[in-house]
Amino acid sequence: MEISSTGRFEVRITAADVGKRVSVRRLSEPRGTGEKFTDTVGVLTSWDDGVLLITRKNGETVRIAESSLVAGKLVPAAPARRRGPAATYEELARVAARAWQPVESERLGEWLLRAAGGFTRRANSVLPLGDPGLPLDEALAAVRRWYGERGLPAYIQTATGAEGTQELLCAELERRGWVREVTAELWIGALAPVADRAEGSGVVLSRTADEAWLARYQRKGVSEVALKVLGSGPSVWFATVPGASAGQPPAAIGRCVVDGRWASFAAVEVDPARRRQGLATAVMAALARQALAEGASAACLQVEADNAGARALYAGTGFTAHHAYHHYREPGPETEPPARPGVPGTGAA
Structure with a gap:
């Protein structure tokens, strides 16, 4: 003081x-x-x-x-980081967006409107990096029209807690009655320590999410649109640890998108009966080694604030929180929000 x-x-x-x-x-x-x-x-x-x-x-x-x-x-705009890769909010926001690409998008000034039939909020929300080119109220009206034409509630993805994040936009949305429905954190860390955690024996890597992988994925009834989103990104890999016997869902799965120096982890899920056996670590290690082979050096992932187990796992591997991100839903009558994929350990996409 x-x-x-x-x-x-x-x-x-x-x-x-x-x-x-x-x-x-x-x-x-x-x-x-x-x-x-x-x-x-x-x-x-x-x-x-x-x-x-x-x-x-x-x-x-x-x-x-x-x-x-x-x-x-x-006070300084952002405290100095003591470990992990250097990264700006905008860089990470764009990397995360490329890992969950919509099937339809449109520019509103520097804002990006994204839609994918309601599969994941990230692929069905506005990414407001910069100026929409209109006064805020007019921009928000245009956003609501665009999503309404597609039968979707309007969401805007914002972030707080790092230099260049959108605290002022969050405040303006709240003044106008937009409701914050989801808050999670984006964590970053060096990739090599993840690859060194375990040998990852028994982990099978694939370019596609096959029926076995989808059998473990918590979101059920995945549509063709959802498969497009899951398969989107510069270089996408799916990891599977087979079940104990033929015909059983996998013991564990994971997804990673390699994008330049970044490896974005998501959908790390483990059979509840097989938890605390190192399977999540093995899945991430196998994906990390593949990302290293493609030239990546840094890793990022999303994790929810109340997921104590995942936070402990990632902290032990050297990850730290970079910023929080939020999804604001348009005000008005209650609308069923897009269901988000169950990603215990990697937050809400």
Whole structure:
């Protein structure tokens, strides 16, 4: 916190700092009752009518009364990373988008509208990198029309917690009644340690998601459109650990898309009866070795905040969280959202 030469706290931010990363301290207990303080770090998304809104790294919005402030300052846009590959948010957003490609897309300025019959939110949402070329309300109306013509609810994919992410857009969507339905994190790490974790014996790699692979995939009734999305990407590989006997679903599966220096892991799933046997690690190791052979050096994956087992697995392999991402659904009558593939361990696509 900012402390003056006299030892007093100071508030060194103003409404002109909206859009910048700040750290503030506020009084959380009435004066005279112990003066308990609460610190908040995030992006200042508004300062109106005596109330500050600060968006934390995970996308949570905190409301703070201006009258409760005792200190505040600007902080660097993003903390320096201590390990893992260097990466910008925009680079990772584009890599992730190429790993789940839609069957139909259209540009709205610099925004990309994507549709794939409702299979995965990532392939059925707007990727808003840059300016839509219209005032926000007009852009949102165009988005809703485009998805409505396809019988789909409108979703916008945003991110928070890294330099260049979209805290301000998140705040504007929330003001307009858009509902945040999904929050997950994108983690990154070096690829070689993943390949070194296990030999991956018994793991079969294929260019296509065959019937056996799909039998373990949690999303059932996969359509031709879904198969196109699953098979999309610069270089796609599917991993399978066969079941204990013929005719049984695989013991474990996984998917990896190699894209330049990046290997994007997804759909790592293990038979519940075979968990804690190292199968997920073996699947990822086999895919990682293939990605290394194609020239990749870095890895990324999505993981949900409440998936403690997956987070422990990936942290142990050197992965760290880079940013959080969210899907906002248009306001209005309740609409059945696109079902997302069950990807325990790799988050919501």
